[in-house]
Amino acid sequence: MSDGTWVDESDWEIGYDADEVAEAVAEAETPPVVAVVGRPNVGKSTLVNRILGRREAVVQDVPGVTRDRVSYDASWGDRRFILQDTGGWEPDAKGLQQLVAEQAAVAMRTADVIIFVVDATVGATIADEAAAKILQRSGKPVFLAANKIDNDRAEADAAVLWNLGLGEPHPISAMHGRGVADLLDHVTEALPPVRKPVGGGTGPRRVALVGKPNVGKSSLLNRLAGDQVSVVHDVAGTTVDPVDSLIELGGKTWRFVDTAGLRRKVAHARGHEFYASVRTRGAIDAAEVVIVLIDASQPLSEQDLRIISMVIEAGRALVLAFNKWDLVDEDRRYLLEREIDRELVQVPWAPRVNISAKTGRALQKLVPAMEQALASWDTRIPTSRLNTFLRDVVAATPPPVRGGRQPKIMFATQATTRPPTFVLFTTGFLEAGYRRFLERRLRETFGFEGSPIHINVRVREKRGRRNR
Structure with missing residues (x-):
């Protein structure tokens, strides 16, 4: 070990393995986005809460409670994704409600998968039909959630929603959880492995x-x-x-x-x-x-x-x-x-x-x-160059002592671009001020003018040295 704050390659091999690096990089990447859209008061926020397993979204028996898009970290099985709750969809809405509809439209544009919630006890309304036509043209996987199906006898109400042209309706009860697991199985199967970056194509x-x-x-x-x-x-x-x-x-x-x-x-x-x-x-x-x-x-x-x-x-x-x-x-x-x-x-x-x-x-x-x-x-720094840079920076300016111990930076990698996101593997927490210092040094050395930088710290105590 050349100094007290940087762990050499042999220590790295003891402390981490390739799977652990891959896991950390995957966590730093932007998860795919699932947007929950539909008319006001069809149970979107109730479904969001059911998927999250906790009460996060505001639920009231009043249309239009959710006005803005709200994003939550969610997971099902081994898949992580961002779950977006949106305002109610009203294609002919005026004033405030029109803007809520615009926000739901943006969610549909930027999401990877869409859950379209319809109140099966009411049936498809004119607003539902208008939304379904737009969803058909979105080019995104769309799952039709026929909500408020609380028992087997009510499933006939879901069947009539085939005429929306969005494929098979998934009968669910967001309130009681009925059918939600099956819906999520289908949704996660349609998620991309890693979310495509914004503007990732070759167009303007x-x-x-x-x-x-x-x-x-x-x-x-x-x-x-x-x-x-x-x-x-x-x-x-x-x-x-x-x-x-x-x-x-x-x-x-x-x-x-x-x-x-x-x-x-x-x-x-x-x-x-x-x-x-x-x-x-x-x-x-x-x-x-x-x-x-x-x-x-x-x-x-x-x-x-x-x-x-x-x-x-x-x-x-x-x-x-x-x-x-x-x-x-x-x-x-x-x-x-x-x-x-x-x-x-x-x-x-x-x-x-x-x-x-x-x-x-x-x-x-x-x-x-x-x-x-x-x-x-779009800039990506090669891992070897990044670690050489960090080794020199840390040797000159070590992280501050925290709780009587000085954190060690064991390894670093750039997980993603758009924006540049770095993962630092450490033996202890790095103070926010020191992370800002590292960001300044990264900018001084590599530029990054005009782009935010994200620095994620993955803390883990160093394992004991194995007998050689």
């Missing part, structure tokens, strides 16, 4: 323009799609899906997602924060790189910071675009720099571009910033 990279109201999102999109560049065409989704615009920029095509929904005005003042959150989160989830627009002429707001945090939590590549630069004078520039130093300390790695959608100032800098962020988002 997906970009979201997000920001608080009146920062210039629609002006920027119109400028990019009109005066400065040519629009290839609009790709229309279903009747409730957002429209994605394909725009030629910097010699390549980019897909701007959900921007039309982001710039629609909210009719009701009440619930404004919820409205903004629904549309912003939907755009972020569907994108690979997110351009967060900030009004440079105004002080940074809590809403700006919240949106940036949403991008980081979602693990998307990030570019900060300070818009309305034509309104910024020298005094405002000085204040803005102070605000950035104070408020954006968590994202010094995000590329910053000072633009004006109104005048077209510096818009040509957006493409290099997006390309840089995406390249970082």
Whole structure:
């Protein structure tokens, strides 16, 4: 052992084996997503609670209690997955309920498998039929859960749901658990081994323009799609899906997602924060790189910071675009720099571009910033190089002592990209401050400009040395 904080290769072989590394890497990968969708009050949250085996989702006998998508870690047998509870599906809903339907639509777009819940005692409604048509076009495995079938005599109610065109109805009772295990067996069989990364194909990279109201999102999109560049065409989704615009920029095509929904005005003042959150989160989830627009002429707001945090939590590549630069004078520039130093300390790695959608100032800098962020988002560090780097860092700056013992870092590997996610195998807990230190050193050495980094620590006491 060359120092007190790094375990050499022989110690690693004693402490861990290849299966253990594979298990840790699998845990770090993003599990597939199962979305539970359906009309209000058909029992979606009750089913979610039944699958989780605990009461997590709010359940009331009132339609529309669940307004936002909520995600939970779940498992069945040996399969891990993310379970999403969604708001009620109403294709012709207005106001708040319309936004709930949009959020359910986003869940359907981003999920790997969909459970469509129908109240079998009521039968298929017009809303169910409209949702079924959209689900048929989604290209995702869809399982029709005929809920509220509490006994054998009620199974005839489930049989009539064949006419929805989604295949065999699965009769269940979310309240009592009847048939749920059989449903989950079929669902987990349809899950992909590892979830495909967002935008993992060879098509245009997906970009979201997000920001608080009146920062210039629609002006920027119109400028990019009109005066400065040519629009290839609009790709229309279903009747409730957002429209994605394909725009030629910097010699390549980019897909701007959900921007039309982001710039629609909210009719009701009440619930404004919820409205903004629904549309912003939907755009972020569907994108690979997110351009967060900030009004440079105004002080940074809590809403700006919240949106940036949403991008980081979602693990998307990030570019900060300070818009309305034509309104910024020298005094405002000085204040803005102070605000950035104070408020954006968590994202010094995000590329910053000072633009004006109104005048077209510096818009040509957006493409290099997006390309840089995406390249970082896709970066993978070879295991040998990563461990050599960490060995040097730890030798110079060991982890702090915790509980009278100094943790040892035994091995490290990069589990995934998009975003870069690292797993450190240690003999003890690493303080959050030390993990932030490691992240800074990773960025100093390997770049990662424009991409969040996730560092997972897998703690295990070192095994006793075997006799040789």
